[in-house]
Amino acid sequence: MYAEWPSTLPHVIAWRSTVPPGTPPKRILPDGCLDVIWQDGRVFVAGPDTxxxxxxxxxxxxxxxxxxxxxxxxxxxxxxxxxLTDRRVPFDALFSPAETRRLAEAGDPLAALEAFTLRRRHRPDRAMVALAAGARAGAPIGAIAESCGLSARHLHRRCTAAFGYGPKTLAKIMRMQRAVAMARRGRPFADVSVAAGYADQAHLARDVRALAGVPLSRLVR
Incomplete structure (x- = not known):
């Protein structure tokens, strides 16, 4: 069973999962995010996936x-x-043994993770928040850079540090996420390709397979 919800902290999603016997491996799609995960007393960071x-x-x-x-x-x-891109990194490779034990041994792991985030969070980079929102909406990268007052080179450098890859890859991942969400709601693939911003249905199929590793039809099933 999997559930997620907005954390009380801005730009943070909280989630939990329990794994019944016989559960097949789960396909996790790239989403431009990174996670700190507590699993049975072990804590690790899941970096952004390509x-x-x-x-x-x-x-x-x-x-x-x-x-x-x-x-x-x-x-x-x-x-x-x-x-951290495409990596799973033990928490103690980034933080002290004391900080790691505080999370690993917590009676309420989610509360401990949110408290850790609260202690260390900083004011978000407004340009990167705007980039993420624009990419989710399908806005052209050039227009986003201009609205943020950044050159293409500067935007690429900031985006790579914030998301793990450049703005074009981020936009492609966000477009795939939009397409999968539409298809799972039952929209025909031809309509999805237009609404999500692909050139045609073949373009949609190529991008989804490249990013997800399987056809869109399998993700919908």
Missing amino acids: TAQLAAVPPHSRLFAVRFADGVGPSVLGVPADE
């Missing part, structure tokens, strides 16, 4: 996590996102 990851979790496992959106994660963790 392609889907298959997570095989032992039966009866419990997971609690905070997911950082809008590029705020690196300021909490003190590490640029591109150092």
Whole structure:
């Protein structure tokens, strides 16, 4: 069973999961975020992914996590996102043994994760928040850069540090997320390709397979 909800902290999603016996590996799609995850007393950081990851979790496992959106994660963790891209990093590789024990041994892991975030959070980078919002809405990257007063080169550097990859990759991932969400609501794939901003249905199919590793039809099933 999986559930997620907005944290009391801005730009943060809280989630939890329990794994019944017989649960197949879960396909986790890239989303431009990074997570700090407590799993059965072990704590690790899941960096931003460029392609889907298959997570095989032992039966009866419990997971609690905070997911950082809008590029705020690196300021909490003190590490640029591109150092974590496509990686799963033990928490104690980034933080002290005392900080790690505080989370790993917490009676309420989610409360401990949110308290950790609250202690370390900084004011979000408004340009990166705007970039994320624009990418989710399908706005052209050039227009986003101009509205933020950033050159293309400066935007790329800031985006890579905040999200783990450049703005074009971020926009492609957000477009795929929009397309999958529409398709899961039952919209025909041809309509999805137009509404999500693809050139045609073949373009939609190529991008989803490249990012998710499987066809859109399988994700919808």
